[in-house]
Amino acid sequence: MKVMVIVKATQSSESGELPDPELMKAMGKFNEELVKAGVMLSGDGLKPSSEGVRIRFSGKERSVTDGPFAETKELIAGYWVWEVESMKDAIDWVKRCPNPMIEDSDIEIRPFYELSDFAEIDPSGEIREHEASLRDEISMQTANVEPYLFFGGRCEEALKFYQNVLHAKVGLVMRHSDSPEPAPAGMLPEGFENKIMHTEFSVGKVKLMASDGCGESVKSDSSGYQLALTVPSEPVAQRVFDDLSKGGEIVMPIGKTFWSPFFGIVTDQFGVGWMVMVPAMNDCKC
Incomplete structure (x- = not known):
């Protein structure tokens, strides 16, 4: 079952007084226990009601x-789900939670309604089906x-290439030999143990993942996909396009199009297709 656990407001929380470091550490440890136990779905503290508003509904009037609002005991200072x-x-x-306030305080537990609770007023299930669709x-x-991306044994070479050409930032690199569980017998070709099982790298703001796979062959073309790389100026686009084309194949020469002031398509030496472009309405020539 899903419940909301409500931390009721106190005079100190309504005055905006922050908890001391020891309490913050204790609450952090408690939250960590909740997360590790798979109990906590979300949770946050709320600022005092002086920083909030209330909207009153009366017929069609709003x-x-x-804030602030009276009756502190009726307000909340935070919650978990x-x-x-x-x-x-x-x-x-x-009961295991540290007292979240510097004075005596209350925590309230309220169960969420579940879709099954509305079966009596929704005998056809139409409303429940709609709500389930919205949640999805x-x-x-x-x-x-x-x-x-899969490189069929050339992943390390590809990473170095993209670091040089695209200034890619490489993060996690895990080789087959680093796996806590050995690969099943016959899964990897001989000599593949030190190949990259999984890696993550970024180009600009986009993260990509890659692998050498398990020795299976990789198609030499990118007919099923291409990566769109947008750069701020034509000189940068030209440099990147030229470097990516070395050892690869130019699919569409880079130049002016009706949708971009500078656009071209190239398949690099690893079979990865790139659409290199400058965004429309960008007059930067730097």
Whole structure:
């Protein structure tokens, strides 16, 4: 079950008084335990009500009132969202929590409604299906798609090439020999143990992942995909395009197009296709 764990406001939280370092450390340790146990989904502290507003609904009228608000005991200073087995499980976790305030304080636990709770008023399931669809859409809004490149044994060579040509920044590099679990017998060709099992590198603001794979052959062309590389000026685009084309193949010579002042397509020596371009309406010639 999912619950919201509400930290009720106190005089100190409403005055904007921050907790001391010892309490911050204790709360950080408690949060770490929640995360490691797979309980904590989210959580944050809230600024005093003096920095908030309330919107009053009365028929079609809406009125806005600036904080602070009276009745401190009715306000909240922070919250968690937890996934727990039962209300008892949530209570046990709260009992382990350090007192979040410098004075006596209260923490309230409230279970979330679940879609099944509305079965009586939604016998067809239409509303629940719509809500489930919205939740799925929300979750996909935070999804991230990143290119994963396979180099068939030339990954290290490719990394050095992109570092030189594109000033790529290489992060994690894990070789097959670094794996905590050995590869199944016959999975890797002889001599492939020191090849790159997984690496991450960035070009500009984009992160890419790459691997040598497990010895399988790699297509020599990028007919199924291309990476779009946007740079700020024509001289930079020309330099990058020329360097990427060394040992590769020019698919479309770089030059002016109706959609970009400077655009070209090249497949580099590793079979990776690049669309090099300068953004439209960019008159920089630096």
